Amino acid sequence: MKQTITALLLAALAIPAAMADSPAEIRTQSFKKILRAFEPMGMVVRDRDPYNKAKFIAMADSLKQIAAEPFNHFPAGSIDGKSRAKPEIWSQPAKFQAARDTFLKAVNELDSTAHNGDLASIKKSYGVVAQSCKACHDSFRGPEK
Numbered sequence: 001m002k003q004t005i006t007a008l009l010l011a012a013l014a015i016p017a018a019m020a021d022s023p024a025e026i027r028t029q030s031f032k033k034i035l036r037a038f039e040p041m042g043m044v045v046r047d048r049d050p051y052n053k054a055k056f057i058a059m060a061d062s063l064k065q066i067a068a069e070p071f072n073h074f075p076a077g078s079i080d081g082k083s084r085a086k087p088e089i090w091s092q093p094a095k096f097q098a099a100r101d102t103f104l105k106a107v108n109e110l111d112s113t114a115h116n117g118d119l120a121s122i123k124k125s126y127g128v129v130a131q132s133c134k135a136c137h138d139s140f141r142g143p144e145k
């Protein structure tokens with residue numbers, strides 16, 4: 001009896017863990033984290049929120065910290081139910097890596113501009129990052145399912 005209860009408990013624990021652990025789900029969560037770090041900077045860049053240098057540096061630093069995360073979760077062919085990943089990610093790996101590198105370089109540049117530049121140059125660097133998101137999405141992210 002005791003054994004059965006333990007087995008049932010373990011089974012109950014295992015189900016949600018397995019569902020949350022698919023690579024597509026993990027990278028989607030990472031990309032959403034990136035969006036949540038990126039969007040408040042966009043509010044400043046679009047003059048909707050006031051520019052505060054220290055705050056902007058903190059935002060650019062945290063984007064830099066998490067920017068590479070999703071790219072650790074693209075094992076070959078990991079396109080499940082809701083994933084928007086296109087097969088080209090794996091059939092054109094050099095092109096996908098180049099898109100990733102362009103993005104990471106732009107994020108580093110935005111971070112150093114946040115530290116050393118004025119708002120005008122921050123706006124330019126932010127635009128380069130936004131463009132690199134879009135370029136990759138245009139080639140490697142399919143429509144919402």
Ligand code: HEC
Nearest residue numbers: 024031032035038083084085099100103132133136140141
């Ligand atoms: C090198 C490629 C690449 C770059 C750069 C990139 N993304 Fe994505 N992004 C993807 C792919 C591929 C997916 C789809 C993942 C999946 O569904 O399996 C995705 C998914 C997302 C998602 C999840 C929700 C959705 O709409 O699918 C968000 C949010 C997102 N990206 C935002 C961003 C933002 C913001 C940036 C830039 C700051 C960015 N991405 C840069 C490739 C990229």
